[in-house]
Amino acid sequence: MSEIVRRIVRRWYHPSLLRSSGQYTWSPALQLHTSGTAMSVTQKDFENAMNQVKLLKKDPGNEVKLKLYALYKQATEGPCNIPKPGAFDFVNKAKWDAWNGLGSLPKETARQNYVDLVSSLSGPSSESSSQVKPGADSKQEGYENLLVTSEDRITKILLNRPTKKNAITTQMYHEIMLALKAASQDDSVLTVLTGSGDYYCSGNDLTNFTDIPPGGVEEKAKNSSFLLRDFVNCFIDFPKPLVAVVNGPAVGISVTILGLFDIVYASDRATFHTPFSHLGQSPEGCSSYTFPKIMGSSKAAEMLIFGKKLTAGEACAQGLVTQVFPDSTFQKEVWTRLKAYSKLPPNAMRISKEIIRKNEKEKLHAVNAEECNVLLSRWQSDECMNAVVNFLSRKAKL
Numbered sequence: 459m460s461e462i463v464r465r466i467v468r469r470w471y472h473p474s475l476l477r478s479s480g481q482y483t484w485s486p487a488l489q490l491h492t493s494g495t496a497m498s499v500t501q502k503d504f505e506n507a508m509n510q511v512k513l514l515k516k517d518p519g520n521e522v523k524l525k526l527y528a529l530y531k532q533a534t535e536g537p538c539n540i541p542k543p544g545a546f547d548f549v550n551k552a553k554w555d556a557w558n559g560l561g562s563l564p565k566e567t568a569r570q571n572y573v574d575l576v577s578s579l580s581g582p583s584s585e586s587s588s589q590v591k592p593g594a595d596s597k598q599e600g601y602e603n604l605l606v607t608s609e610d611r612i613t614k615i616l617l618n619r620p621t622k623k624n625a626i627t628t629q630m631y632h633e634i635m636l637a638l639k640a641a642s643q644d645d646s647v648l649t650v651l652t653g654s655g656d657y658y659c660s661g662n663d664l665t666n667f668t669d670i671p672p673g674g675v676e677e678k679a680k681n682s683s684f685l686l687r688d689f690v691n692c693f694i695d696f697p698k699p700l701v702a703v704v705n706g707p708a709v710g711i712s713v714t715i716l717g718l719f720d721i722v723y724a725s726d727r728a729t730f731h732t733p734f735s736h737l738g739q740s741p742e743g744c745s746s747y748t749f750p751k752i753m754g755s756s757k758a759a760e761m762l763i764f765g766k767k768l769t770a771g772e773a774c775a776q777g778l779v780t781q782v783f784p785d786s787t788f789q790k791e792v793w794t795r796l797k798a799y800s801k802l803p804p805n806a807m808r809i810s811k812e813i814i815r816k817n818e819k820e821k822l823h824a825v826n827a828e829e830c831n832v833l834l835s836r837w838q839s840d841e842c843m844n845a846v847v848n849f850l851s852r853k854a855k856l
């Protein structure tokens with residue numbers, strides 16, 4: 459083991475680098491405001507949702523209350539505009555973090571997300587709504603950082619960790635695999651992956667690298683390689699039409715697996731970034747095969763080797779994205795379209811997907827295995843470890 463590796467392992471264990479997510483105590487100070495400024499189309503839904511919150515029979519828990527608080531503030535006041543409270547002012551710091559974590563999420567999207575979240579907590583409502591609201595029908599329990607709902611024959615898997623830009627933790631990889639398995643067997647006909655807050659997903663959670671088992675960095679790298687292979691296999695083998703609703707910036711693995719989706723709809727706020735060389739890593743998610751195929755080898759190289767960040771428009775021009783929508787109407791347009799698609803005969807859709815993908819499957823599994831094998835050594839390299847330490851010690855961002 460080189461000196462740098464020893465230094466990094468020591469630093470990985472150093473408590474000052476391991477930031478906890480914190481536990482919050484519910485107090486009246488966290489309760490939602492119930493007056494809002496008048497807004498156009500969804501104001502009625504928004505007000506109904508605010509009223510539904512007061513009628514909830516079960517305490518939704520502090521994490522959900524913080525999300526509701528943040529979305530409410532974003533929907534009514536826009537991006538966080540108050541100074542960061544001191545570290546020991548726990549409650550206000552938690553509220554500030556939640557609101558600030560929504561970044562520049564547009565008011566309209568925050569209002570929609572608030573209504574969706576309340577619907578998922580309340581179950582089906584008897585009131586009519588002017589909006590298409592995916593996810594109000596049935597919420598599936600057992601996920602910590604996903605919100606999995608089914609409505610209108612669409613299963614929606616929402617990455618629900620907005621304060622961390624939906625970075626994917628080890629547990630989330632497992633939860634996403636479970637959710638995909640359940641969706642492949644439920645009575646839905648389409649499956650959607652999307653993100654909550656202003657990001658679609660910031661990729662692999664870099665703190666995953668701090669959880670070193672007794673076998674050291676090598677064992678960690680092996681475990682991660684197996685987990686990644688299983689994770690990507692779930693996308694390769696998913697039998698129903700799979701749609702990515704890219705609501706904001708996407709980074710790393712959340713971008714590379716897009717080549718395994720059947721449709722990718724993007725907000726015009728979305729960007730697509732695979733900074734593998736910057737991180738001392740290499741492509742995964744079968745992108746070393748799908749990207750050159752989709753966009754040609756030189757465009758793929760610019761993304762995968764040089765980390766060029768694409769706008770939604772560029773990603774669409776290069777074939778990675780199916781269609782781009784203005785952010786202000788993104789949710790409404792996309793869900794209206796998906797709801798219409800979900801009425802098509804399910805067996806025909808499934809069989810069409812199978813015939814489109816079947817000749818590629820073996821190749822994709824081989825590419826996945828090879829990419830994971832290369833990453834196994836990349837994750838143990840000084841280049842990668844330095845990049846992770848720099849991020850964790852706040853020296854580097856993308």
Ligand SMILES: CCCCC/C=C/CC(=O)SCCNC(=O)CCNC(=O)[C@H](O)C(C)(C)COP(=O)(O)OP(=O)(O)OC[C@H]1O[C@@H](n2cnc3c(N)ncnc32)[C@H](O)[C@@H]1OP(=O)(O)O
Nearest residue numbers: 621622623625660661662663664682685686710711855856
């Ligand atoms: C099983 C293992 C499989 C591994 C598969 C491999 C996949 C490869 C990849 O996915 S590579 C991509 C990895 N991702 C990154 O490098 C992104 C790192 N994040 C950033 O550069 C920035 O956070 C940002 C550009 C995404 C957003 O910047 P912004 O200034 O808008 O916001 P903050 O930096 O303040 O972020 C808010 C909080 O979220 C935390 N966070 C964001 N992304 C990640 C991440 N990928 N991993 C861990 N934590 C992340 C960030 O630290 C902030 O937390 P804090 O509020 O506690 O400070």
